[in-house]
Amino acid sequence: MIHSPEGGCVLDHPDGAERALDALEQLTVLTAALEGLGPVAQRAVRHRIRRTAREGRR
Numbered sequence: 001m002i003h004s005p006e007g008g009c010v011l012d013h014p015d016g017a018e019r020a021l022d023a024l025e026q027l028t029v030l031t032a033a034l035e036g037l038g039p040v041a042q043r044a045v046r047h048r049i050r051r052t053a054r055e056g057r058r
Contacts, residue, residue, distance in 0.1 A: 033047060 034042060037045065
């Protein structure tokens with residue numbers, strides 16, 4: 001389920017589905033950009049994402 005910053009499911013809001021699709025499109029662009037990086041840069045990005053995710057769970 002995708003939640004809005006205000007709480008609740010974004011799909012319950014009139015523009016929620018559009019916002020969800022926009023987010024998926026942004027992830028597609030990000031994925032394509034990451035695939036264009038070399039192996040060392042990809043590893044650095046993965047490390048940063050994992051570290052940021054761990055800090056967010058604290």
